[in-house]
Amino acid sequence: MTKINKAACIGGGVIGGGWIARFLLAGIDVDVYDPHPEAKRIVGEVLANAEKAYAMLTGAPLPPRGKLTFRDTLQAAVAGADWIQESVPERLDLKRNVLTQIDAAARPDTLIGSSTSGLLPTDLQRDMLHPERLFVAHPYNPVYLLPLVEIVGGEKTSAATIQAAMERLPPIGMKGVHIAKEIEAFVGDRLLEALWREALWLIKDDICTVETLDDVIRYSFGLRWAQMGLFQTYRIAGGEAGMRHFLAQFGPALQWNWTKLMDVVDLDDALVEKIGQQSDEQADGLSIRELERIRDENLVGILQSLKGSHGGKGWGAGKLLKDFEHQLWAAGGDKKETLDVTKPLRLIDTKVSPAWVDYNGHMTEHRYLQVFGDTSDALLRLIGVDLDYVERGHSYYTVETHIRHLGEAKLGQTIHSTAQILASDEKRLHVFHALHDSASGDVIATAEQMLLHVDAKAGRATAAPEEVLVKLRPLSAAHAVLTMPEGAGRHVGQKR
Ligand SMILES: NC(=O)C1=CN([C@@H]2O[C@H](COP(=O)(O)OP(=O)(O)OC[C@H]3O[C@@H](n4cnc5c(N)ncnc54)[C@H](O)[C@@H]3O)[C@@H](O)[C@H]2O)C=CC1
Numbered sequence: 001m002t003k004i005n006k007a008a009c010i011g012g013g014v015i016g017g018g019w020i021a022r023f024l025l026a027g028i029d030v031d032v033y034d035p036h037p038e039a040k041r042i043v044g045e046v047l048a049n050a051e052k053a054y055a056m057l058t059g060a061p062l063p064p065r066g067k068l069t070f071r072d073t074l075q076a077a078v079a080g081a082d083w084i085q086e087s088v089p090e091r092l093d094l095k096r097n098v099l100t101q102i103d104a105a106a107r108p109d110t111l112i113g114s115s116t117s118g119l120l121p122t123d124l125q126r127d128m129l130h131p132e133r134l135f136v137a138h139p140y141n142p143v144y145l146l147p148l149v150e151i152v153g154g155e156k157t158s159a160a161t162i163q164a165a166m167e168r169l170p171p172i173g174m175k176g177v178h179i180a181k182e183i184e185a186f187v188g189d190r191l192l193e194a195l196w197r198e199a200l201w202l203i204k205d206d207i208c209t210v211e212t213l214d215d216v217i218r219y220s221f222g223l224r225w226a227q228m229g230l231f232q233t234y235r236i237a238g239g240e241a242g243m244r245h246f247l248a249q250f251g252p253a254l255q256w257n258w259t260k261l262m263d264v265v266d267l268d269d270a271l272v273e274k275i276g277q278q279s280d281e282q283a284d285g286l287s288i289r290e291l292e293r294i295r296d297e298n299l300v301g302i303l304q305s306l307k308g309s310h311g312g313k314g315w316g317a318g319k320l321l322k323d324f325e326h327q328l329w330a331a332g333g334d335k336k337e338t339l340d341v342t343k344p345l346r347l348i349d350t351k352v353s354p355a356w357v358d359y360n361g362h363m364t365e366h367r368y369l370q371v372f373g374d375t376s377d378a379l380l381r382l383i384g385v386d387l388d389y390v391e392r393g394h395s396y397y398t399v400e401t402h403i404r405h406l407g408e409a410k411l412g413q414t415i416h417s418t419a420q421i422l423a424s425d426e427k428r429l430h431v432f433h434a435l436h437d438s439a440s441g442d443v444i445a446t447a448e449q450m451l452l453h454v455d456a457k458a459g460r461a462t463a464a465p466e467e468v469l470v471k472l473r474p475l476s477a478a479h480a481v482l483t484m485p486e487g488a489g490r491h492v493g494q495k496r
């Protein structure tokens with residue numbers, strides 16, 4: 001996989017700030033140029049939100065955060081970068097001017113992406129000396145959570161540039177889609193603007209308020225779109241006969257006079273004020289930053305649900321998250337070098353995600369099993385039982401678990417788990433995990449588990465091979481001298 005080593009962001013507003021967070025949290029150093037007097041504060045706030053969201057999004061080991069440097073000139077920011085992302089305001093003259101400066105100052109092999117949401121790359125690259133490396137990399141807000149980037153080339157963009165851009169996105173957890181032909185607003189904004197135009201008419205004509213309109217979206221097709229998009233959703237809506245039946249039944253309705261799409265509403269002062277007022281009422285006193293945090297928590301929950309979907313294989317953006325986590329584990333999951341084996345091993349550091357909280361306002365039961373399962377997985381990776389090992393046909397299966405709940409884990413709380421090996425032999429691995437509040441160190445829950453080494457193809461327990469046992473024995477020996485943890489060996493109802 002080809003990775004970005006150093007990025008430069010020109011413009012650090014809503015979208016530039018999101019790109020900066022995305023790069024930094026993927027471990028990439030970023031140099032920024034933005035003449036706004038408060039650019040550092042604004043970027044800092046976006047980054048703080050992004051870090052909160054990532055802590056809830058994944059228990060996989062993120063790389064050390066990249067270094068963030070603000071530069072006084074555009075030229076200083078782009079020097080040495082191998083991906084430059086332009087995110088200045090949406091004006092063709094301004095973007096052309098900025099891109100020409102980037103072109104003159106950047107290394108010849110640097111990729112230059114523009115965040116434009118609608119301008120044609122052919123127009124953007126007109127004045128560049130090396131236009132072949134310019135492409136549109138259109139992201140979605142918030143860039144640090146939403147993975148899609150529309151990659152669009154102009155007349156002078158080289159095929160090698162498009163390929164290089166596409167290859168560099170998965171290592172930062174993003175999905176590039178190459179748009180085959182350049183058109184204004186590409187694909188996503190074409191669709192969004194069609195919806196938006198129609199929505200503005202519905203408000204202007206007093207058919208509904210902005211709140212009702214948003215409710216119509218978020219209680220219905222908005223929920224569907226996150227996981228199946230438009231066409232797959234409609235395929236199902238065609239019943240057993242599928243898409244062809246759907247088109248036959250509902251296609252003719254497209255000819256009816258349902259839409260004002262071709263007519264653009266006049267956004268005069270009265271309409272702007274009407275929408276502004278209704279939007280203020282809808283926000284109900286919540287600030288933009290508070291709304292951003294709620295949005296991020298919701299997105300994290302949706303992404304995590306999608307990660308567990310399709311029999312655990314992951315679906316859509318959740319499958320992408322799962323693949324990204326595999327990369328993270330492969331790159332940094334092996335804590336062998338830093339682990340202190342003279343005490344229970346600290347293996348998972350995470351935060352209680354919104355998707356983990358139940359009606360009692362604390363972490364729900366099955367999420368404890370998830371964290372303890374992740375802890376066992378992390379322990380297994382230490383002894384060489386990783387994804388490659390499992391794919392070769394062997395694994396450890398959990399055959400018994402006893403969880404005790406001693407405290408509460410609340411939304412956003414920082415938690416970590418430790419693992420102590422109680423006993424092991426060729427087939428068995430008997431472990432005792434504890435979940436701690438990271439601030440106080442207090443134990444919130446424990447799990448005692450028995451795992452058996454299995455030949456997955458044969459479906460039976462079998463001795464682990466020497467390559468695994470040679471790593472397991474020293475850990476097991478180091479833990480044999482530790483005190484038996486309080487609660488080990490307990491069973492439910494023992495005190496009755
Ligand atoms: N806001 C959104 O939802 C999305 C915006 N985009 C695109 O991203 C780009 C940026 O939009 P936003 O971040 O929303 O705008 P913004 O207004 O939040 O940020 C623009 C930033 O560029 C800075 N800037 C202005 N002139 C500059 C220059 N010469 N050199 C360096 N920095 C300069 C400004 O100080 C500001 O911080 C636009 O092309 C927009 O179409 C793309 C996807 C979504």
Ligand SMILES: C[N+](C)(C)CC(=O)CC(=O)[O-]
Nearest residue numbers: 117139140141188189192
């Ligand atoms: C409003 N917008 C055209 C700038 C929106 C986008 O480009 C994408 C998004 O995040 O919705």
